[in-house]
Amino acid sequence: MDNRETNATWKYHNITKHPGMPPHYMDWENQPIPFKIYKNLDPIKIPEIQTLSESTALTSLSKSFTDTGSEHVPSLSALGHLLYLCAGITKKVKYPGGDTYFRAAACTGALYHIEIYIVTSDIKGLDAGVYHFSPHDFSLRRLRKGDFRGFLAGATAGDESIATAPFTVVCTSTFWRNSWKYQARAYRHTFWDNGTILANLLAASFAYGIQSKIVLGFIDTVVNKLLGLDTEKEVAVSLIPLGKLRTQVPVCKEEMEEIHYEAEALSKTEVDYPSIREIHSASSLTTEKEVSKWSRGGYKHSYPKPKGKTFRLRPDDDKEIDRPSDTLENTILRRGSTRKFDRVPITFIQLSNILYRSTRGIPADFLKSPESTLNDIYLIVNDVEEIPQGSYFYNRGRNVLELLNEGDFRRKATQLGLGQELPGNASVDVFFLADLTNVLNEFGNRGYRAAQLEAGIIGGKLYLAAYGLGLGASGLTFFDDNVTRFFSPHAQAKSTMFLVALGKSE
Numbered sequence: 001m002d003n004r005e006t007n008a009t010w011k012y013h014n015i016t017k018h019p020g021m022p023p024h025y026m027d028w029e030n031q032p033i034p035f036k037i038y039k040n041l042d043p044i045k046i047p048e049i050q051t052l053s054e055s056t057a058l059t060s061l062s063k064s065f066t067d068t069g070s071e072h073v074p075s076l077s078a079l080g081h082l083l084y085l086c087a088g089i090t091k092k093v094k095y096p097g098g099d100t101y102f103r104a105a106a107c108t109g110a111l112y113h114i115e116i117y118i119v120t121s122d123i124k125g126l127d128a129g130v131y132h133f134s135p136h137d138f139s140l141r142r143l144r145k146g147d148f149r150g151f152l153a154g155a156t157a158g159d160e161s162i163a164t165a166p167f168t169v170v171c172t173s174t175f176w177r178n179s180w181k182y183q184a185r186a187y188r189h190t191f192w193d194n195g196t197i198l199a200n201l202l203a204a205s206f207a208y209g210i211q212s213k214i215v216l217g218f219i220d221t222v223v224n225k226l227l228g229l230d231t232e233k234e235v236a237v238s239l240i241p242l243g244k245l246r247t248q249v250p251v252c253k254e255e256m257e258e259i260h261y262e263a264e265a266l267s268k269t270e271v272d273y274p275s276i277r278e279i280h281s282a283s284s285l286t287t288e289k290e291v292s293k294w295s296r297g298g299y300k301h302s303y304p305k306p307k308g309k310t311f312r313l314r315p316d317d318d319k320e321i322d323r324p325s326d327t328l329e330n331t332i333l334r335r336g337s338t339r340k341f342d343r344v345p346i347t348f349i350q351l352s353n354i355l356y357r358s359t360r361g362i363p364a365d366f367l368k369s370p371e372s373t374l375n376d377i378y379l380i381v382n383d384v385e386e387i388p389q390g391s392y393f394y395n396r397g398r399n400v401l402e403l404l405n406e407g408d409f410r411r412k413a414t415q416l417g418l419g420q421e422l423p424g425n426a427s428v429d430v431f432f433l434a435d436l437t438n439v440l441n442e443f444g445n446r447g448y449r450a451a452q453l454e455a456g457i458i459g460g461k462l463y464l465a466a467y468g469l470g471l472g473a474s475g476l477t478f479f480d481d482n483v484t485r486f487f488s489p490h491a492q493a494k495s496t497m498f499l500v501a502l503g504k505s506e
């Protein structure tokens with residue numbers, strides 16, 4: 001399949017819309033385990049967290065550590081901090097059906113289908129190699145010994161941030177762990193749930209002074225082979241080079257030895273959803289030429305001149321924002337999706353800080369600058385001081401909210417959010433919509449991965465910003481076309497990517 005044959009994306013996107021997904025019953029007896037557990041590999045313990053950054057959540061999440069050109073190699077302990085703050089187990093809750101191990105970042109259905117691997121050079125305390133991160137015992141397991149970073153450099157057509165990184169985090173998705181509940185829609189969740197992890201990882205890397213970047217342009221087969229993945233079931237999704245060395249690792253294009261390690265069965269049986277494999281294959285990059293083109297990609301985003309009444313956001317500056325905002329570590333430890341919102345207002349300053357800060361600081365190979373975007377943001381304001389209830393468009397170019405329609409849309413918000421009460425009770429609902437035609441023209445099918453992932457990252461940042469200010473948030477699913485219709489004509493022809501509700505937790 002060809003990345004440029006974008007009918008594949010439209011086909012997948014259209015068959016996984018709500019309403020339209022086939023009814024499904026959850027087979028609790030066959031629920032997959034939430035971890036990848038290798039049977040015969042010894043754990044290498046990661047040092048416990050020792051020092052805290054004390055950087056605030058709102059500062060860390062809105063900035064990216066720009067390339068100063070100077071060398072910095074994060075320690076093993078810093079790597080441990082990053083892994084814990086993006087994918088570690090932060091609480092265990094006992095339920096009649098068994099314990100749930102909640103993680104640092106939100107995840108659809110608490111199913112935690114995103115796995116994390118590290119490809120590293122020699123760093124103090126850890127030999128060069130390819131490792132799997134196991135959150136259940138907070139350890140690494142070695143899959144390959146030696147410096148394999150050259151293969152990643154080869155897979156990314158020599159991407160400089162990859163070639164100079166002492167280590168790169170690779171995120172994968174194990175489809176069945178999510179499709180057990182969400183069927184073929186799980187492919188969208190791959191990017192939403194990877195996005196919330198990356199929001200935490202970017203914020204933590206800024207807090208610890210570690211350069212980072214998100215790289216989606218890579219030859220899929222090379223990265224999958226490097227990790228020894230069974231690609232019918234698990235695939236690489238994103239690469240995040242961390243730190244900087246003065247010298248680049250030479251690109252390696254040699255044949256790699258196959259590896260295979262046995263892992264515990266996820267459940268008794270697994271159901272295959274061919275449409276997931278099809279869209280993944282259609283959005284795969286297969287040649288260096290395709291990757292080079294992708295990495296040079298840049299997406300021009302223009303904002304229409306506002307027609308309606310506008311309200312300029314009033315975010316606090318860097319000094320002011322630190323006062324009401326909790327530290328990043330405390331915020332991540334306290335974070336948990338709001339299960340019920342109080343019907344009370346939040347202030348316009350709070351909304352300004354949350355929106356402004358969350359939409360910045362994403363260093364990614366699919367964005368021209370950390371401030372550019374593939375998604376547009378639309379809002380339903382149920383209760384925010386100083387501005388009327390209604391539907392809005394966030395014009396990032398002018399940093400204003402444009403009022404589209406004034407009115408009480410609480411009931412509408414509930415309907416759009418699949419009939420769930422959360423968006424109706426929340427103070428504000430933030431919808432992500434992308435002009436998929438433009439995105440696919442620019443990037444081919446892989447643009448779909450990028451648009452979904454970016455929505456997930458900003459969604460993850462919204463969580464951190466809200467909790468950093470003592471508020472609550474929840475990611476939500478939605479009735480796709482009804483959302484577009486609701487925000488039209490402004491949102492005409494755009495596709496709904498994701499939804500996050502914000503407010504005060506009851």
Ligand SMILES: Cc1cc2nc3c(=O)[nH]c(=O)nc-3n(C[C@H](O)[C@H](O)[C@H](O)COP(=O)(O)O)c2cc1C
Nearest residue numbers: 102103106107108109110192196336337475476477
């Ligand atoms: C992408 C995404 C979509 C979600 N959709 C819903 C939803 O539709 N309804 C809901 O009640 N919770 C939703 N959640 C919240 C998850 O259920 C929650 O993150 C998960 O149970 C883990 O709990 P925690 O966030 O409190 O750690 C969503 C979360 C994410 C990240």
